[in-house]
Amino acid sequence: MEKHLVTNGFEGYELLDSGEHEKLERFGEITVVRPDTQAIWKKSNPDTWEHADASFAFENGKGAWKTREGMPESWPVTYKNASLVAKLTNFKHTGIFPEQEPNWSWSVERIQALKNPEVLNLFGYTGAASVIAANAGARVTHVDSSKASIKWSQENAAASEIADDRIRYILEDARSFAKREARRGAKYDGILLDPPAFGRGAKDEVWKIEEDLLPLMEILREILSDAPGSFFLLNGYAAGYSPLSFKQLVESVFPNADADFGELRIKEKTTDRAIPAGMYVRFAR
Secondary structure (H helix, E strand, O other), X not given: OEOOEEEOOEOOEEEEEEEOOEEEEXXXXXXXXXXXXXXXXXXXXXXXXXXXXXXXXXXXXXEXXXXXXXXXXXXXXXXXXXXXXXEOOOOOOOOOOHHHHHHHHHHHHHHHOOOOOEEEEEOOOXXXXXXXXXXXXXXXXXXXXXXXXXXXXXXXXXXXXXXXXXXXXXXXXXXXXXXXXXXXXXXXXXXXXXXXXXXXXXXXXXXXXXXXXXXXXXXXXXXXXXXXXXXXXXXXXXXXXXXXXXXXXXXXHOOOOXXXXXXXXXXXXXXXXXXXXXXXXXXXX
8 A cells, every 4th residue: 555654753863844846854862964956945934944953964965964073973863762973974864764763663663573573684774673672672683784784783772771681783795695594494573674776785796676686575575473472674765766666576575565655754843844855665474
């Protein structure tokens, strides 16, 4: 069923305003301005933007942050019982993706309905989803090909006081790991999949979503448990596909899946406007 998932903000995050190809957000106690090509409308409260702690802008084809004096290198962002570490990256991100809040909640519901489930988070990046899944009672295998991302995810786990045995960290290409798990007959009760449009593995393997996503999905079919309650989530961002394309991909690999799909959106704090922020497909058995 097609339905759009909307983040209305949470304790550690708000979309304060947006427009003119930018968005003004609060992560914890820090406010940031970031580019967003979807925000083609006028700003509602342009005067409030002047007081942002940090702003990201492109000049001469390169992006860079401008920050106020005394801006911390990292700071906490609270989501329910998780404490996540935010930082300013060279790619305009903060390491926290608030549009995923409805998927975090959905995953927690699926996990809490199972007994100590095993969850695989592929392309896990900074690990918010891994921390939230572990907090809900899952044993998580977090896979990413970046040492920096693995380290960041470990910082998030430590800040959230996650026990060391709840998250297993794997520095490896996602396809290589999934193939090995399939060969040894491994099974996971839940799989979270958040592939980039393009990337490189730990050994410089090239990932191209248009070539590699379908073969990876076919491997994941082998390692997702058939048991009632098992679940699968696929996220998509800048690859140029529609939610319907992703939904039809998932259902071609998992023929009996009754998948929900649609856009991810973030709603402004004081208006009815929302910024499209990606797409998802998900199902539970």
